Amino acid sequence: MVRLPLCIAAWLALVGATVVRADDHPYAKVRVGDYATYAVQMKVGELTLQGTTTQTVTARTDKEVTVKITGKIQFMGNEQPIPPQEQKIDLTQPYDPTRFSGPLPMGAQVQVDKGKEGKEKVSLAGKSYNCTWTEYKVNTKAAGVAFEANVKVWMSPEVPLGMVKMSMTSNQGPQKMQMTMELKETGQNK
Numbered sequence: 001m002v003r004l005p006l007c008i009a010a011w012l013a014l015v016g017a018t019v020v021r022a023d024d025h026p027y028a029k030v031r032v033g034d035y036a037t038y039a040v041q042m043k044v045g046e047l048t049l050q051g052t053t054t055q056t057v058t059a060r061t062d063k064e065v066t067v068k069i070t071g072k073i074q075f076m077g078n079e080q081p082i083p084p085q086e087q088k089i090d091l092t093q094p095y096d097p098t099r100f101s102g103p104l105p106m107g108a109q110v111q112v113d114k115g116k117e118g119k120e121k122v123s124l125a126g127k128s129y130n131c132t133w134t135e136y137k138v139n140t141k142a143a144g145v146a147f148e149a150n151v152k153v154w155m156s157p158e159v160p161l162g163m164v165k166m167s168m169t170s171n172q173g174p175q176k177m178q179m180t181m182e183l184k185e186t187g188q189n190k
Helices: 004-015
Strands: 034-044 047-060 064-075 078-090 109-124 127-142 145-155 163-172 175-188
Touching: 047 078, 109 163, 109 175, 127 163
Parallel strands: none
Antiparallel strands: 034 047, 034 175, 047 064, 064 078, 109 127, 127 145, 145 163, 163 175
16 A cells, blocks of 8 residues: 655655755856756556646855745646745755755654766757766655665756756555656746
């Protein structure tokens, strides 16, 4: 049996946390109004959730960038908004891909281990991007439930917020869970 709240919590955690290479700060050159919208699909067993999420730069100083994350999810013919979130990114420190700032339950423990890296051209939203991809193993424990996922992220300096694509696979008990985020639109002042 699929535990829907756990699936949605995993979705929100990954949507709110972009994992990137530590030596490339994807927010170093962003401007207020820069945005990226992603098509998101999650499948757990026979259950499929689809939606979109948009990350928009709402404020910027020399030391910090504020990103607002909004979105919507479709489930069983109903569309629900994802509660807006705000994320502050410290520009004075190297970007830390192991720091999740998404809406994880209180007391949740997250460990991210970096794996392989490579280069690949990815075509999405009518454009090709030269990307660097990185694989990660993510282990999360919250409310007594352990969650292990394999994540692969494609990043490109051609995209204002860096991420072009992300895929995640995991097993939830006997159920396999898959999630993808793919760039749908990017630009300025959405």
